[in-house]
Amino acid sequence: MFHMRKEDEPLVHRDSSHDRATLGRDGPPVSRIGLGLAAIGRPAYITTNRDADLGGDRSLGALQERTWQLLDAAYADGVRYVDVARSYGLAEAFLGEWIGSRGEVDDLVVGSKWGYTYVGNWDLTAPVQEVKDLSLATFERQFNETRALLGDHLRLYQVHSLTIESGALDDVPLLAELARRRAEGLRIGITTTGPRQADTIRRALDTRVDGVPLFSSVQATWNLVEPSAGPALSEASAAGWAVIVKEALANGRLTRVGDAGSADTPLGRVAAVSGVEPDALAIAAALAQPWVSVVLSGAASVEQLTSNLVALDVVVGDLPDLAEPSERYWAARSARPWT
Numbered sequence: 001m002f003h004m005r006k007e008d009e010p011l012v013h014r015d016s017s018h019d020r021a022t023l024g025r026d027g028p029p030v031s032r033i034g035l036g037l038a039a040i041g042r043p044a045y046i047t048t049n050r051d052a053d054l055g056g057d058r059s060l061g062a063l064q065e066r067t068w069q070l071l072d073a074a075y076a077d078g079v080r081y082v083d084v085a086r087s088y089g090l091a092e093a094f095l096g097e098w099i100g101s102r103g104e105v106d107d108l109v110v111g112s113k114w115g116y117t118y119v120g121n122w123d124l125t126a127p128v129q130e131v132k133d134l135s136l137a138t139f140e141r142q143f144n145e146t147r148a149l150l151g152d153h154l155r156l157y158q159v160h161s162l163t164i165e166s167g168a169l170d171d172v173p174l175l176a177e178l179a180r181r182r183a184e185g186l187r188i189g190i191t192t193t194g195p196r197q198a199d200t201i202r203r204a205l206d207t208r209v210d211g212v213p214l215f216s217s218v219q220a221t222w223n224l225v226e227p228s229a230g231p232a233l234s235e236a237s238a239a240g241w242a243v244i245v246k247e248a249l250a251n252g253r254l255t256r257v258g259d260a261g262s263a264d265t266p267l268g269r270v271a272a273v274s275g276v277e278p279d280a281l282a283i284a285a286a287l288a289q290p291w292v293s294v295v296l297s298g299a300a301s302v303e304q305l306t307s308n309l310v311a312l313d314v315v316v317g318d319l320p321d322l323a324e325p326s327e328r329y330w331a332a333r334s335a336r337p338w339t
Contacts, residue, residue, distance in 0.1 A: 019078060019312060021293045023109060024216050025240030027187065028155055030109050032287060033309060034081030035074045036246065036296040040067050041084065041091025044124045046336040048252025053300040060090065060122065066300070067094040068101075073302045075102075077309055081109050081294050083219070083244070084150075085160055086142045087116030087130040096149040110153045111219070111244070113191055114142035115160035120338075129338050134159060134168040136177060143181070156217055156242075157181065158189040164200055169207055179209035182216075189217030189242070195326035197221065198232035205239055219244040219296075222289070224267070224282055224322040225253060225260055226329040230289065237291035245286045245295045250329075251336060254282040254322075266320035276314055279304070283311035285319055 023030050039045050043058035054066075071082070084091040092112060099105055115138060120129035146154060159178075162168055169175070182188045192200045197220050207214045218236050220229045222245045237243050253260040254267065261267045261278030271278045286295045299305035 020080075022242075023081075023111075023156060023187065023293060024242030027216070027242055028109050029107075030081040030294055031079045032292075032294060033079060033283070033312065034083055034111075034244070034294045034296045035070065035079050035305070036083040036298045037067060037070075037091040037095065038083075038085070038088050039298050039300045040070065041094060042089025042118060042120060042129070043122055044120055044126070044129055044338040046251055046333075046338055047298065047300070048255065049257045050300075050339045052257075053304070058122075058124070064090070064094050064097075067091070068098050069302055070299060070305060071095070071098050073305055074297075075105060075108070077305075079297075079309075080107055081111065083111050083246075083296050085113035085116065086146060087113075087118045087160065089118050089120070089122070092146060092149045096151070096153075099150075099153055108153060109155045110150055111156035111158060111189070111217075112146050112150065112154055113158045113160035113219075114139050114146065115162075117142075124339070132161065132166075134162070134166050134171075134174075136171065136174040139174060139177060154186070156187040156189055158191050158217065158219060160191055161193040162190040162200055162204065163192070163194060164196065164203055169203055175207070175209050175214060179212070179214055182214065187216050187242075189215055189219065189244075191219040191246070192229070193221065193330075195228070195330045197229040201229065201232040201236055205236060205241075213239075216240065217242040217244065219246050221245075221247040222286060222292075223248050223250045223254060224285055224319065225250045225324050226326060227323055228326045230291075233289075234291040237293075242293045243291050245289075245292055247298070248283050248286040248295050249279055249298065250282075251298075251333065255279045260322055267322060270319065276310065277307050279307055280310040280314055281316065281319065283308055284314035284316045287311055288316045 120126040297308040
């Protein structure tokens with residue numbers, strides 16, 4: 001079913017060339033596991049067991065310290081890709097300040113996203129935490145904000161949660177401005193959401209400006225519970241795109257405290273027999289997909305990150321079939337509370 005690598009097998013060491021990929025064809029080198037800051041750049045998010053993860057202190061200072069601790073640990077373990085977004089509270093600011101304080105992290109590659117604006121105002125009870133707007137005006141404003149915080153470490157800028165219904169792929173002035181930034185050397189990508197991820201990916205693959213493909217990267221949800229985007233992601237990889245997997249743990253569902261990874265679940269029973277935590281098994285399953293460039297860890301603590309990184313040393317064979325109908329998965333995800 002799976003096993004840990006033995007000494008006489010090719011072992012994936014966190015600092016070896018085997019733990020490296022490129023961000024798409026001709027892209028910069030990155031680590032195969034990246035660190036996403038969605039869960040720690042703002043006080044409220046939708047991950048399982050958040051109260052236990054963060055405790056009672058979610059002040060700006062506490063989350064900045066937590067972010068820096070995670071970045072220090074990740075970088076020391078070979079992580080060279082970090083994912084942020086304009087809507088992740090102060091994640092971009094925390095990351096930019098960390099980069100400035102550390103000095104010698106020139107090999108760190110940063111991807112960020114535009115299209116959502118954080119409006120939660122650091123209030124756990126705010127009825128709305130973020131607002132989506134994929135207009136040209138939002139792109140221009142947020143690009144300037146992101147560039148000011150991250151400078152040249154920003155290598156990939158993505159349309160946040162692109163859908164066909166958003167109309168962004170039909171917005172000619174917006175596409176022209178994205179193409180202008182691409183011509184300046186910035187990689188332009190998309191992230192996807194919802195049960196029609198595959199349709200969005202395929203439509204973006206066909207999007208061109210002046211006959212030139214616009215996008216070169218996709219960040220999509222793929223996990224053992226929701227693997228439906230896999231064939232479209234394979235097509236994107238074959239076209240030379242970077243493929244970044246987000247939500248490999250299904251927002252905490254595929255952990256020991258989640259409904260799909262606890263002790264009495266099929267994945268939990270595999271974990272108990274193997275001694276490998278469910279989160280590491282789930283991330284290893286994503287890493288095993290031949291079209292994957294990077295799998296994001298959404299760790300909220302150094303302990304969680306350490307457990308996630310065990311996936312680099314796990315060889316995965318057949319795991320239990322946990323796939324749910326996409327519509328049901330996404331309906332449940334939409335109903336998750338911000339806590």
